[in-house]
Amino acid sequence: MTPNRPSLDLPLLPPVDVAVVGGSTAAVTVAADLARRGLRTLLLHDRSGLGEETAGSLRPPPEDLDRSDPLVAATFEADGPYPVWPGRIKHRLDRALLEAGVEFRFFMRPVAVLEDAEGSIAGLLVAARTSVMILPIRGVVDASRRGVVARLARLPLTAVRTPPPPRLNFLAKAPPAAGLERVETLSDAIETQTRTGPLLTTLFSAELPAAPEGVADAAREFFLRTALLDPAVCLTAETLIETGAEVTGAEGVSLADDASILTQDSFQPRAGLYLLNDLLPLSLAGCTRFARPDVQAAVARALAAQVAETLPRPGEPVALPGGGAGGDYRFSAPFLRRSSGLRSLALSGFESLGRCDVVVAGGGTGGAGAAIAAAREGVEAVALEIQHGLGGVGTLGLIASYYFGNRCGFTTEVDDKLAALDPSFPKANRWNPELKMALYARLLREAGGQAWLGGFAFGVRMDGARLDGVLVSTSYGAGVLECGACVDATGSVDVAAAAGAPCRLIDGNHVAVQGAGLSPRNPEAGYYNSDHTFIDDNDPEDVTCAFVEARAKFTGSFLDTSTFVDTRERRQIRGEFELSPLDFLARRTFPDTVTTARSNFDTHGFTVHPVFLVNPPDKKQLSADVPFRCLLPIGVEGVIVTGLGVAAHRDALPVIRMQADVQNQGFAAGLAAAWSARDGIVVRGIDVRRLQRRLVEAGILEARVLEESDSFPLPQNAIETALANGPVTVHDTAVLFAHEEHTRPRLREILHGDPDEARRLDAALVLGLMGDPVAGPVLEAAVRARPWDEGWNYRGMGQFGKSASRLDALIIALGRTGSGEAAMVIAEKIRTLEDLPDFSHCRALAEAAEALRDPVLAPPLAELLRRPGIAGHARIDMKTTAERANPEWNDNETRNRSLRELHLARALYASGDLDDLGRRTLQTYANDLRGIFARHTRAVLARTGEVAPAASAPRPAAATA
Ligand SMILES: Cc1cc2nc3c(=O)[nH]c(=O)nc-3n(C[C@H](O)[C@H](O)[C@H](O)COP(=O)(O)OP(=O)(O)OC[C@H]3O[C@@H](n4cnc5c(N)ncnc54)[C@H](O)[C@@H]3O)c2cc1C
Structure with a gap:
């Protein structure tokens, strides 16, 4: 084992006043309320959607729900066969955060609480998959199910409750056949229209058999869930319904039946750490009451006032407290649109x-x-x-x-x-x-x-x-x-x-x-293939935005979206x-x-x-x-x-x-x-x-x-056969490319001596793509002589076969030859392009321009980029993305317009740019919420040493007003 690392340089996120951890109605209410009070608030949730206690656990809101809180009224307005569709609850809670100016990220969780030099809470180490970042904070509200922040901060916890066995809610076509105890029926039969006709489902709730003794806490859910194996089940809840045994405080702590009567100290067991979950000293009855969204909202609003009054001002986060298994810890680099650089952090051990x-x-x-x-x-x-x-x-x-x-x-x-x-x-x-x-x-x-x-x-x-x-x-x-x-x-x-x-x-x-998708989910569990966007799984902002957009997109009659991005x-x-x-x-x-x-x-x-x-x-x-x-x-x-x-x-x-x-x-x-x-x-x-x-x-x-052994290089006779056939089939073409050293001289012979013009052009194309300058003159003549042919546009779903026209291929090959006349020939060609050119033509131009880097291409490319409808398709704001979500299932117009714009900007930038148009367009895409575009553009800019500007942060509603 290598010795402990004294410190690690980790990326630093822009500081916030309050981090809210969790996805319950309470978490959303407190975050929105804090933002309205002008505090910069970031909500982190380890799932794909909010409303954990209702949408997440498939628990219908109570019939006597108090709707006096505007957030509760807006979120739980009934409008469908199921009391309120889970997807609808999640969508409305997304909207509540966007409107309040709260930033939020899904699939992120704190993995350590950081302290300043005086030992006060000053930050969180937060993880998005294998990338971790330092988030400086003044305070944190722990609204997570199991109190992850409180546990990471090592608050003393005492097991004082004897909770009932956990329950799982699920939607099914029939009651479960076997394996579960105390099954309750929570709804009448719900009729929904599915692609295969009407479907009747019922919401059930069942007690789960205990997990085996001694399994790790983290493994319990797996063992509990293995109880259900039934073909009639259409959807199981993401969240189990369970109350923990532990509360904060020492033995003998008195438990309240109502969170609203707890003292401020109960909510803030340590300076800067506020609780909004069942680690509060509540009795079982108090916990049941606290599971109601109306009660959560009321308690959260009171807590927001308390937080605003008591938020400390800690120093810089410098250390991970405590000590554990030391070692050489490593993480992957995060993708951040806004960062405050790197910070050295003392990491004693996990x-x-x-x-x-x-x-x-x-x-x-x-x-x-x-x-x-x-x-x-x-x-x-x-x-x-x-x-x-x-x-x-x-x-x-x-x-x-x-x-x-x-x-x-x-x-x-x-x-x-x-x-x-x-x-x-x-x-x-x-x-x-x-x-x-x-x-x-x-x-x-x-x-x-x-x-x-x-x-x-x-x-x-x-x-x-x-x-x-x-x-x-x-x-x-x-x-x-x-x-x-x-x-x-x-x-x-x-x-x-x-x-x-x-x-x-x-x-x-x-x-x-x-292409990537994010499917709507219908009570008829099944196959929903989709392809409407690009998503970078390792970019939490992109993943969050993909869910927000999908829920806005599929507000129709769907139960929810999948909890999984399909990349x-x-x-x-x-x-x-x-x-x-x-x-x-x-x-x-x-x-x-x-x-x-x-x-x-x-x-x-x-x-x-x-x-x-x-x-x-x-x-x-x-x-x-x-x-x-x-x-x-x-x-x-x-x-x-x-x-x-x-x-x-x-x-x-x-x-x-x-x-x-x-x-x-x-x-x-x-x-x-x-x-x-x-x-x-x-x-x-x-x-x-x-x-x-x-x-x-x-x-x-x-x-x-x-x-078998490695069959490459192929025997001479196989290569000769491919050469004799020419690049007519994909198999023969593959053999030629795979044995370039051998085939290149023979292709040159064909280029210079074959009587068949078509064979000479084929040879030029392959040689050009191999970057051989000898093919330049033949390719120049071919590009000049050919009118623009039918290009190719991205569709995604069900798209096979060619993705570039013959002329596109010739242009790319010509670019790679670097021939003297190439740029001039291509510049002429650009001037003959239709107003809204097909994507593949733009891609061919970008690839050729990047190979040639010739300023002669800049004026026609700038003219193209300025044509109506070509520019302005970057996606830089989550709220606007949600508002403009296209309800069509596999619509990918947004993605395609961006692809065309981005390629033309790339081509212009590579050609030396004009009026800074190419660079400015790329700079905008460098912060596109679709991480694939953002990463690509940053890589293009980085070739010339350009650094992407930091994205601007959404501002709390109060500050904007
Ligand atoms: C939209 C779409 C349609 C497709 N259509 C078909 C089809 O019709 N038929 C077909 O046969 N194939 C289809 N495919 C292809 C096929 O489904 C996938 O290629 C395959 O499922 C990928 O398997 P995987 O194990 O690599 O990834 P996944 O199945 O995604 O598994 C990766 C798992 O890792 C988890 N994970 C990720 N990071 C972490 C982490 N840090 N810690 C813990 N867990 C983590 C994820 O939650 C996930 O469960 C499709 C794929 C997509 C995306």
Whole structure:
């Protein structure tokens, strides 16, 4: 173990007066009230939506609700078959915060309370996945369910209550068949219209059987939830209904039946720390009363007045108090639109949360299988899942259907078990996401593993280059979970990135990511595929805005939105091997294949690999062998990656990302991690042939892989055949690109000597894309001679095949040749473009301009950017985003207009700019709320040393008035 780090330089957020932690009606009311009093307030909630005690727990507001508080009246106005739809409550509470000028972030949680030099509370260390930031504060209101701030601040707590067993509310087509006690019916049958016709559901509440003795607090919810496995269930509540045993204060503290009679000291047990949850000294009756939103609002308003009067003025946060397991802690870099630089913080150590063999970070499509596989090997496996159920995209993401994929092995096992529970599944190729979520949990429990739901990895502890612990945040606090190996199944390689492995997300070259969605949720649980935006999972502001927008978008008749953002493309590792589309297009085999994935090119956007500028990807099914090395991050030991974050060119992802394949890949990663932990060898050191044999036995791999080696470079005759055929098929084109050294001289011969003009142009295109100047004159002539052809516009959903026209491809290739006349030829071409050009033409211009960097291009590009309708599409304000949300399901006009504007600005900027127009446009996009645009633009600006300006903060309502 390396010695303790005395201090860490961590990003500093702009200071606020008050941080409110939690998502209840009380949390929202106190935050809005404080902002109206002119205090800068930031609300942090570890879920995707507000109204935890009602919307989150599916608890209808009481019939005798006192609506005298305007926030309560506006939030709980009845307007649908269910007393008030959860999504509607969340949407109205989002709006209450936006109108009051309160900033808020979802999926963020404090992981430490920081003190100033005098020992007063002066800040919070807050985590968004594996990035942590220092938030200087004057005070904090702890309105979180389990009192996470109070626990982190080590307030003395005493267990004085004997609470009733926890309950779970759920919506179902019929009462649960078995396994639950004291089931109550909370509503009449509710009829809703679904895509398949009317549906009758009823809201039920059930008592949950106790969790096994001795399990960690953080694991309790997992064990409690495994009680329910029923195909009739359409939606289970995100939040369990339970009261804690503990309150603040010492033994003998008297408990009140009504929070409104508590003294100010009860609300403020320590200077700067205010309580607004059931750690208050309340009796069980008092807690039940405090669960009412009207009572919460009244108590919160009184507390806001108290906070405004008593808020201290601490000094700078300098230290994390206490001491725990020391070590070399590491985090990933956050994406911040506003930051106050870095601050050095003394970090003495995080508490130890114990040890297990394998930590699986992320219990999604890949992670659930990884945890089950590891646990079945007899090792102690803990899955950390930020959501409140397993399965990720395929369950809480509502993508409850297979699309292609190689359905074998572990996937078949899961399918057979699902089919046994719900015979309608195999016929329809659609599953009930609640059922699959519960099935994963059952399988994990049966294998002896566990999950910490609502728990997330927020950093790592390293021993040299080897990860030896994962920093975990739960509703009960934060600490280090030591482990023998970690499967990073976060889909966005949160753990590998924190450990320092080189990663890629988006750079200055391309803003091409496959579209993201956030589905509405209907009582008919099922499959809701969507693709209307771009979302960066690791950007909390973007993720928060995506939920706010989706709730404004789907206010129609929907129950809620999914609690999960469905991103198809995320941060990836740079692996020991990076799978290229050339590999599977040219049918490459490997010595270390661990899965054989199957899909067509469901690209949901545009491709960037040059092979597809010559021949667009085909709709046909392809098979792709994925080597073990794609799962291994460079330079870091103790971590294996699975799912969307594996090392693969982004254009290879559409073929290897299908759920059937990710489930099997997760299973393989879980086995490898278990063997590594059990045998005490690094993951990359395991016997891969042995792993393959095991995967053959499990039905995941075909036996042929045991005999295979790397088939590249292809034999001479295969390359000759591709050359003879020319770049006519995508297979032959892939062979040419994959063997560039060999094919380049032969292509030059064709360019200069082939009698066939079409063959000469094909050769020029391939050579140009390889950056060969020799192709310049032929490409110049071709671009000059051709009128603009039909371009390509981003649609996303169901979009396959070509994403650039022939002329676009020729322009990009011409740019890469750097030929003398290229800029002039392209400038002429721009002047002939229609008023609102297709996106692919703008992209081609941006790529050519960036290769050429010639001022001759600036005037026509500036003229284009100034045309009506082209500019002004950046999204920089959450409130306006919500107000302008387009109700159409998969509308992506906003995204597409931004893409065009951004590419033209990029082209102009690269050409030396005119009137500062390109730079100003990019500066605006550098703070776009869609993190993908913001990151890309910052990378473009950074090439010339430009720094993005800080975004402006929303101002409290009182200050604005
Ligand atoms: C909109 C959409 C539609 C799709 N359509 C289909 C389809 O029709 N058919 C098909 O087969 N495939 C489809 N796919 C592809 C497929 O669903 C995904 O590629 C696959 O599910 C990704 O699996 P994963 O394990 O990498 O990620 P996920 O399933 O997202 O799992 C990652 C998990 O990690 C958790 N997590 C993240 N960070 C942390 C952290 N720091 N700590 C703890 N937990 C964390 C997340 O909450 C999540 O549960 C679709 C994908 C999307 C996004």
